[in-house]
Amino acid sequence: MRHIGLIAGAAAAALVATGAITYAVAEDSGGARYAAKTPTAGSADAGFARDMAVHHQQAVEMSFIVRDRTTDTEVRRLAYDIAQTQANQRGMLLGWLDLWELPKVSADPPMTWMGMGDMPAGEDGALMPGMATNSEMRRLGELGGRQAEVFYLQLMTDHHKGGVHMAKGCVARCTVRVEKRLARGMVASQRSEMRLMADMLKERGAVPRS
Numbered sequence: 001m002r003h004i005g006l007i008a009g010a011a012a013a014a015l016v017a018t019g020a021i022t023y024a025v026a027e028d029s030g031g032a033r034y035a036a037k038t039p040t041a042g043s044a045d046a047g048f049a050r051d052m053a054v055h056h057q058q059a060v061e062m063s064f065i066v067r068d069r070t071t072d073t074e075v076r077r078l079a080y081d082i083a084q085t086q087a088n089q090r091g092m093l094l095g096w097l098d099l100w101e102l103p104k105v106s107a108d109p110p111m112t113w114m115g116m117g118d119m120p121a122g123e124d125g126a127l128m129p130g131m132a133t134n135s136e137m138r139r140l141g142e143l144g145g146r147q148a149e150v151f152y153l154q155l156m157t158d159h160h161k162g163g164v165h166m167a168k169g170c171v172a173r174c175t176v177r178v179e180k181r182l183a184r185g186m187v188a189s190q191r192s193e194m195r196l197m198a199d200m201l202k203e204r205g206a207v208p209r210s
Contacts, residue, residue, distance in 0.1 A: 037175075037176070038100050038101075039100055039102070039175065039176060040102075041102050041103060041106070042108070042112075042113070043113070043174075043175070044113045044114075044169070044170060044173035044174050044175070045096075045100075045170075045174045045175055045176045045179055046097065046100065046102050046106075046113070047106070047108075047111075047112060047113025047114070048093075048113060048166065048167075048169065048170040048173075048174055048179070048183070049093040049094070049096050049097050049179070050093075050097065050104060050105065050106055051110050051111060051113070051128060051166060052089075052090075052093055052163070052166055052167070052170075052186075053090045053093045053094050053104070054110070054127060054128070055128055055130070055131060055159070055162065055163055055166065056086040056087070056089055056090040056093075056163075057090060058131055058132060058137075058159065059082060059083070059086045059156065059159055059163075060082075060083045060086050060087050060090070061137070062079075062132065062137070062140060062152060062155060062156060062159070063079035063080070063082045063083035063086075063152075063156075064079070064083055065137070065140050065141050065152075066079050066140065066148055066149070066152040067079050067080065067083075069140070069141070069143060069144050069145075069148035069152075070144070070145055070146075070148050070149050071145075072146075072149055074200065075149045075152065075153070075200070078193075078196070078197075078200070079152070082156065082193070085189070089182065089186070092182070096176075096179065110127050110128045111128060111129075111166075113169075113173065114166070114169040114173070125137075128162060128166070129161075129162035129165055129166075130158050130159045130160070130161050130162015130163060130165070131159065131162060132155050132158070132159065136151075136155060139151065140152060140155065146204055149200075149204060150201060150204050150206045153197045153200055153201050153204075153206070153208075154201065154206070154208055154209045156193075156197060157194055157197050157198070157201075157208045157209070158208075158209060158210065160190040160191075160193060160194050160197075161194070161210075163186060163190050164186070164187050164190050164191060164194075167183040167184070167186040167187045167190070168183070168187055170183035171183045171184055171187070
């Protein structure tokens, strides 16, 4: 429970920080100085915003599914924290695309901005590394109790690994300072949650899938 409290506190701090980041971007939204820095549709900044918004949406969906499939307070609280944090961040990413007047979808394959546009198409709805397949999402919705908890923790661990990979790509390639800052925060928070989920899996006699 102590670990969950720390994660909850971190999530609350993240919500405050993301609000500040949104405000900072808005403050820069006027004048020629901003226009010169506006990312293009094919930039890493725009690509990361589009792809991570999709990636985050699935994490939110998984988290709400497991909250209906278990009564375990620890798992439900973690799922709520993840859903709230990632929904907030997703809103920011889409808001930046609006601010930059860029499309929220692209004809390019996912991960093109990371030089991975030629990777094989994801199977069964898994569009990017770490994402669950459609079959896995259905299975999560069919399980209950401890089985649902373990499967959620395993899926979310994989999801976070993919998310960290993408966020590190933004840190290396993005040019908008506040977006890079958000990406760094994602790396730190999701690594922390992966450590927590490994402990939670161990308590349930299970281990991450990879």
